[in-house]
Amino acid sequence: MSTQTINIKDTTTGTLTNADGERLKIAIEKALTGNNIIVLSFAGINTISTSFLNSSIGEIVDQFGLQALKNRIKISHYTPSLAAVISKYVGELTASVH
16 A cells, blocks of 8 residues: 545645535545555645535545545644544544444
């Protein structure tokens, strides 16, 4: 397995809408089917919405399962506030899977 970095700022036009999340989801899907470990770089991003997360990470969990998220997707270059939003979102996903 190789590591592939997806720079979110280069992949989407923003991080607030479902359309933005869909663009990220497509990039993640391509990397996952290539059997890569993915690093999602949040460099330069200060805010994200639940809509964005639903259409990106949420859809990936629906398609590939929660283990794909936990074992093959890492995040980098995030602010403490982004980390809190993502942790809360993933925590809610984990609770809904069980």
